[in-house]
Amino acid sequence: MKVSLFLTCLADVVYPASVGKSTVEILERFGCEVDFPKKQTCCGQPAFNSGYHRETKDVAKHMINVFKDAEYVVSPSGSCTTMLHEYPHLFEDDPEWKQKAEELKNKSFELTQFLVDVLNVKDVNAKLNAKATYHTSCHMTRLLGVTEAPMTLLKNVEGLQFTELPHKEQCCGFGGTFSVKMVPISEQMVNEKVQHIEDTDSEVLIGADLGCLMNIGGRINRQGKPIKVMHIAEVLNSR
Amino acid sequence: MSVVKTNNKDKFLNKIANSLGRERKTEGVARPKWKHQPQYEVFKGMNQDELLEQLVEQCDRIHTTAKVTKLENLPNVLKEVIDELGGKSIVNWKDPRFDEYNLNDIFEEFSNEEGNEFHVWDSTMFEENMKIAERANIGITFSDMTLAESGTVVLLSDKGKGRSVSLLPATHVAIIPKSTIVPRMSQAARKLHEMAQKGNVPSCVNFISGPSNSADIELNLVVGVHGPIKATYIIVEDK
Amino acid sequence: MAIKTGDENFFTRVDKGINNEFMRKAVATAQGRIDGRRRDSISSLGDWEEWRNHAEEIRQHTLENLDFYLEQLAENVEKRGGKIFFAETAEEANEYIKNVVSSKNAKKIIKSKSMVTEEISMNQALESIGCDVVESDLGEWILQLDDHDPPSHIVVPALHKNREQIRETFEDKRGYKKTSNPEEMALFAREQLRKDFLEAEVGITGCNFAVAESGSISLVTNEGNARMATTIPKTQITVMGMERIVPTWEELDVLVSMLARSAVGQKLTSYVTGLTGPKDEGDVDGPEEFHLVVVDNGRSKILGTQFQSALQCIRCAACINVCPVYRHIGGHSYGSIYPGPIGAVLNPLLGDYDEWKELPYASTLCSACTDVCPVKIPLHNLLIEHRRMMVEQEGKAPFAEKLAMKGYAFAASSPSIYNMGTKTAPSVMGPYSNNGFITNGPGPVKLWTDIRDLPELSKGKDKFRTWFENRDKGGN
Numbered sequence: 001m002k003v004s005l006f007l008t009c010l011a012d013v014v015y016p017a018s019v020g021k022s023t024v025e026i027l028e029r030f031g032c033e034v035d036f037p038k039k040q041t042c043c044g045q046p047a048f049n050s051g052y053h054r055e056t057k058d059v060a061k062h063m064i065n066v067f068k069d070a071e072y073v074v075s076p077s078g079s080c081t082t083m084l085h086e087y088p089h090l091f092e093d094d095p096e097w098k099q100k101a102e103e104l105k106n107k108s109f110e111l112t113q114f115l116v117d118v119l120n121v122k123d124v125n126a127k128l129n130a131k132a133t134y135h136t137s138c139h140m141t142r143l144l145g146v147t148e149a150p151m152t153l154l155k156n157v158e159g160l161q162f163t164e165l166p167h168k169e170q171c172c173g174f175g176g177t178f179s180v181k182m183v184p185i186s187e188q189m190v191n192e193k194v195q196h197i198e199d200t201d202s203e204v205l206i207g208a209d210l211g212c213l214m215n216i217g218g219r220i221n222r223q224g225k226p227i228k229v230m231h232i233a234e235v236l237n238s239r
Numbered sequence: 240m241s242v243v244k245t246n247n248k249d250k251f252l253n254k255i256a257n258s259l260g261r262e263r264k265t266e267g268v269a270r271p272k273w274k275h276q277p278q279y280e281v282f283k284g285m286n287q288d289e290l291l292e293q294l295v296e297q298c299d300r301i302h303t304t305a306k307v308t309k310l311e312n313l314p315n316v317l318k319e320v321i322d323e324l325g326g327k328s329i330v331n332w333k334d335p336r337f338d339e340y341n342l343n344d345i346f347e348e349f350s351n352e353e354g355n356e357f358h359v360w361d362s363t364m365f366e367e368n369m370k371i372a373e374r375a376n377i378g379i380t381f382s383d384m385t386l387a388e389s390g391t392v393v394l395l396s397d398k399g400k401g402r403s404v405s406l407l408p409a410t411h412v413a414i415i416p417k418s419t420i421v422p423r424m425s426q427a428a429r430k431l432h433e434m435a436q437k438g439n440v441p442s443c444v445n446f447i448s449g450p451s452n453s454a455d456i457e458l459n460l461v462v463g464v465h466g467p468i469k470a471t472y473i474i475v476e477d478k
Numbered sequence: 479m480a481i482k483t484g485d486e487n488f489f490t491r492v493d494k495g496i497n498n499e500f501m502r503k504a505v506a507t508a509q510g511r512i513d514g515r516r517r518d519s520i521s522s523l524g525d526w527e528e529w530r531n532h533a534e535e536i537r538q539h540t541l542e543n544l545d546f547y548l549e550q551l552a553e554n555v556e557k558r559g560g561k562i563f564f565a566e567t568a569e570e571a572n573e574y575i576k577n578v579v580s581s582k583n584a585k586k587i588i589k590s591k592s593m594v595t596e597e598i599s600m601n602q603a604l605e606s607i608g609c610d611v612v613e614s615d616l617g618e619w620i621l622q623l624d625d626h627d628p629p630s631h632i633v634v635p636a637l638h639k640n641r642e643q644i645r646e647t648f649e650d651k652r653g654y655k656k657t658s659n660p661e662e663m664a665l666f667a668r669e670q671l672r673k674d675f676l677e678a679e680v681g682i683t684g685c686n687f688a689v690a691e692s693g694s695i696s697l698v699t700n701e702g703n704a705r706m707a708t709t710i711p712k713t714q715i716t717v718m719g720m721e722r723i724v725p726t727w728e729e730l731d732v733l734v735s736m737l738a739r740s741a742v743g744q745k746l747t748s749y750v751t752g753l754t755g756p757k758d759e760g761d762v763d764g765p766e767e768f769h770l771v772v773v774d775n776g777r778s779k780i781l782g783t784q785f786q787s788a789l790q791c792i793r794c795a796a797c798i799n800v801c802p803v804y805r806h807i808g809g810h811s812y813g814s815i816y817p818g819p820i821g822a823v824l825n826p827l828l829g830d831y832d833e834w835k836e837l838p839y840a841s842t843l844c845s846a847c848t849d850v851c852p853v854k855i856p857l858h859n860l861l862i863e864h865r866r867m868m869v870e871q872e873g874k875a876p877f878a879e880k881l882a883m884k885g886y887a888f889a890a891s892s893p894s895i896y897n898m899g900t901k902t903a904p905s906v907m908g909p910y911s912n913n914g915f916i917t918n919g920p921g922p923v924k925l926w927t928d929i930r931d932l933p934e935l936s937k938g939k940d941k942f943r944t945w946f947e948n949r950d951k952g953g954n
Contacts, residue, residue, distance in 0.1 A: 007942060009890075011942060012900065012941075012942060012943065013900045013903065013935060013936070014932075014933055014935055014936065015933060015936055016936040016940040016941065016942075017936070017940060017941060017942040017944070017945040017946075019942075020942035020945075020946070021942060021945055024946070036943075036946050038893070038943070039893040040893075041889070041890040041891070041893060041896045042886075042890040042896075044887075044890060046883075046886060047883050047886060047887055047890075048862070049843055049862060049865070050865055050869070050875075050879070050883060051862065051863075051864075051865030051866035051867070051868060051869040051870070051875070052866075052869055052883040052887065053866050053870070054870070055883055055884065055886070055887030056887070058887050058888075058890075058891040059887055059890040059891045061891070062890070062891040062892075062893075138842070138843075138844035138845060138846070139844075139845070142844070142845045142846065142848070142849050143845055169846065170802050170805075170846075171802045171842045171844035171846070173802070173842060174842065175841070175842025175843055175844070176842075176843075177839075178839065178841070178842045178843075179926060180922055180925035180926050181839050181925075182492075182803075182839065182840060183925055183928055183929060184489070184492055184493065184496060185492060185496075185803055185806055185807055185840065186842075186929070187929040188496055188806040188807075189802055189803075189806060189842070190929070190930065192806075214932070214933065215930065217931075217933070218915075218926070218930030218931045218932055218933075219929065219930040219931075221915055221930070221931040222917070222929065222930050222931050246552070246561070246562055246563050246564055247563060247564040247565070247566070247570070248549070248552055248562075248564050250564075250566070251548075251564035251565075251566060251720075251772070251774065252545040252548060252549055252564070253545075254566070254774070254778050255544050255545040255548070255720075255778050255781060256545045258778045258779065258780075258781035258782040259542070259544070259545070259781055259782045260782050263545055264543060264545055264546040265545075265546065265549060266546075268543045268546040268547070270539070270725050270726065270729075271535075271539060273532060273535060273536070274531070274532075274535060275528050275529075275531040275532035275535065276532065277523070277524055277525055277528035277529050277532060278529075278532075278731060278732055278735070280524050280525075281522075281523065281524060297745070301744075301748075360762070362760050362761070362762050364762075365762055366762070368762050368763070369710070369762065369763055373676070386746075388522075388745055389744075389745035389746040390745075391746055391750075396757075396758070396761060396764070397758075397761075398758075398760040398761060401761075401762050401763050402705070402709045402761075402763045402764055403709055403762075403763045406702060406705050406706065406709055407709075423735075424731045424734065424735055424746065424750075425728070425731050425732075425735075427731075428727040428728050428730060428731035429727075429728060431692075431727040431752070432691070432726050432727040432728050434692075435689070435691045435692035435694075435726065435727060436691070438557070438692075440692045440694060440752070440754050441754070441758065442558075442753065442754050442755055442756070442757050442758040442761060442764060443708075443751065443752070443753055443754075443757075443761075443764055444694075444751070444752040444753075444754075445705070445749065445750075445751050445752075446746060446749070446750035446751070446752075447748065447749060448744075448745070448746045448747070448748050448749075449748055450748065451700065451701050451702035451748050451749070452700050452701070452748055453616045453617075453664055453700060453701045454634065454700075454742070455615070455616040455617035455620070455634060455635075455636055455701075456616070456620075456636070456641055456644055456660040456663060456664065457504065457640060457641050457660065458504075458507065458508050458511055458512075458634065458637070459660040461660050461661050461664040463664070463665070463668070464616060464664055464667070464668055464700075464701040464702060464703070465614065465668060465671065465672075465675070465701050465702040465703045465705075465706050466701070466702025466705060466706075466748070466749065467702075
């Protein structure tokens with residue numbers, strides 16, 4: 001099976017290779033042939049959520065072209081995958097691009113969703129000795145509708161002592177530009193989130209969206225708490 | 240003082256039509272055949288006994304005392320309830336069902352007791368009725384329709400069936416003929432829809448589910464605010 | 479009260495909210511409790527999504543044919559001996575209401591809870607002609623006694639107050655002598671307000687839904703105050719937002735069933751009252767005269783736009799009860815009688831973007847609101863739509879942001895620029911690095927690093943692109 005990786009800009013620009021590398025290695029372990037279209041950039045969400053829809057269309061068209069020939073597009077992000085799924089709405093008045101956007105939407109998956117729903121994998125043979133909890137990101141659960149897949153995979157990670165995060169449905173306060181436009185509110189939200197994570201007594205916070213992890217992790221770091229932040233791809237690639 | 244001569248209707252409705260981008264619609268609109276109708280699935284196929292069971296269970300949740308009795312024992316149960324509520328003063332609807340259910344004797348007995356006040360709603364006495372209801376301890380009505388799901392008695396206003404009887408006294412007793420129990424509000428609404436089609440909806444339809452209450456102070460539930468403080472339902476097997 | 483509750487700057491209000499410890503605890507508890515009850519109560523309904531779909535189709539059909547149903551309503555109200563008045567503006571509505579009240583020489587008015595009368599500042603209008611207007615909903619009464627403190631929630635208006643504050647208000651204003659026990663205080667309110675109910679010449683109510691087929695209005699309460707206000711006074715005036723209407727009693731059932739669950743987690747509230755015209759001939763209680771005032775006040779300009787679904791709202795506050803932003807800043811921060819996600823959507827529509835420019839941004843777009851809305855208003859999408867309107871139509875976006883977004887879009891749609899940018903960014907940020915993290919960044923990064931650290935940007939051989947390329951070349 002041929003899979004094109006959509007890395008996302010955060011994993012590309014901000015974070016070191018680990019998240020993308022883990023994603024590639026897991027997919028390969030389950031027989032996928034992974035390619036990385038070099039011309040990929042960002043899903044366009046920063047512009048879209050800020051109301052710059054003309055600009056978003058330019059980005060979307062570029063991304064549609066980049067992944068034109070892909071069989072599947074898999075991304076280590078629930079939120080960015082959601083944005084790809086949003087593309088058809090951008091082209092309501094443009095049937096040609098709407099059609100292309102639909103095609104991209106139909107072949108785009110978040111990593112755990114792809115593993116569980118498409119490859120039918122439930123156990124990735126990972127091993128990680130740690131007390132951990134998982135942050136369910138809003139876009140992935142509510143908009144993309146992926147709730148069970150990460151749980152299914154994490155349950156089978158050997159050595160992982162898992163505690164469910166209380167109030168897991170609550171947003172961490174990232175919200176893209178919200179995190180810099182509404183700093184005082186974002187601060188309260190992320191504080192509460194960090195408190196809930198601490199309440200689970202976990203050593204590791206796992207998440208499937210680098211946006212949320214950058215926010216929560218940044219706050220954890222600022223507060224000097226001994227909690228490590230890991231992307232779910234890194235956890236699933238631990239052996 | 241200016242007198243309002245017009246109700247401003249046409250100008251107002253034309254503006255709406257204009258906003259909706261079309262000509263004003265004055266006829267030819269019918270409710271569509273709704274695609275979804277989940278309301279008739281609730282308690283579907285339950286018989287009267289099962290509905291009764293649901294009703295009694297719900298009463299518990301809405302701070303309402305429920306008593307179930309056979310017809311022949313109804314007077315005794317009612318008497319018991321009146322005693323439990325502290326007797327003293329009663330106001331009743333003028334309703335032939337009191338006679339049909341052989342309840343006249345106990346009210347006669349009650350009114351003969353010294354210090355007790357007993358009043359039957361009498362439309363020739365105008366506002367005097369409300370004054371009596373206002374100082375009464377117990378108001379007694381029959382239920383015209385009863386909703387198992389929500390523990391609701393439906394009271395249809397009429398000459399003898401004053402709105403105040405279920406509202407102004409400190410406590411409300413509703414006598415519920417078992418045959419009036421339906422699954423939920425949907426069945427009562429259908430009946431009211433039929434009445435509306437014939438143009439004879441009563442001026443006041445009350446759906447009453449237990450005593451009045453409020454959670455406006457620190458979200459603490461307080462039972463008994465402006466309406467009755469206690470509610471008792473007596474469900475009677477029909478004659 | 480009007481829609482706007484004060485002139486303070488948004489961030490000043492937010493700051494006050496965040497620093498109000500009692501309020502925040504109260505809101506957090508309330509959210510947990512009300513939403514918990516909501517979840518329990520919908521679980522017994524079968525397929526909740528089917529209910530939402532049904533509610534949505536009812537609301538959409540009604541709005542699409544609003545002129546027809548309002549006309550049907552008007553005919554039936556008149557057929558039953560009631561009077562109906564259509565008010566395009568708040569002034570028109572208040573003028574009509576004042577006329578009715580004056581023609582009765584009424585001095586005391588009892589009111590049951592109504593958002594639309596708040597919206598049009600009806601109380602002030604009536605007070606200006608010398609009327610005593612008494613709120614009878616317990617929460618509203620508390621706020622009224624406390625020198626018109628604004629509501630902070632559309633279902634539980636005094637949510638931000640604790641029992642001790644309420645007790646003090648009762649003592650100061652009404653000589654209350656007992657404890658802060660909620661039951662004692664509620665009993666006190668019952669006694670106090672009973673007198674008002676009995677004296678009032680006019681009762682004024684809102685309207686949860688009007689029923690077109692019979693000219694009826696419905697009132698959904700737990701306290702029984704709306705029943706009192708429509709049973710005792712000789713004149714009843716009901717004020718409704720023009721969108722609050724259903725075709726028949728069958729649709730009323732669906733929406734009321736969902737309202738009670740979504741608002742307070744009850745299967746039905748203690749009282750759901752359907753009133754048709756004034757009292758019937760021979761009836762003793764109930765009003766002799768019934769007036770229905772249908773209010774537009776900015777709603778018609780929402781119809782036919784991409785925001786039309788906002789008019790599907792049934793004012794249940796479920797979106798408010800799950801909103802993480804509301805949770806931390808409280809209702810007063812929104813500066814409107816309509817707080818929370820629905821407020822952030824509605825206020826700029828009923829008012830304008832100048833007045834309400836921050837609200838569409840006071841959301842992380844987490845979509846918890848959209849998820850719980852019983853009538854399926856895509857609230858978070860409408861917030862994005864507001865942002866788009868401000869950027870595209872109104873030119874209200876800050877210049878720096880516009881520039882940044884243009885630059886971003888240019889880079890993100892041209893890979894060579896994007897790649898060059900990602901290569902140079904780490905060296906630009908380099909001087910700010912500290913142990914692998916940026917703790918005090920430049921420009922917009924500073925806003926981020928005000929409260930949290932930023933990972934040092936990946937560079938060179940650490941980057942995924944480098945790893946993947948080397949691997950392609952046979953390296954590892």
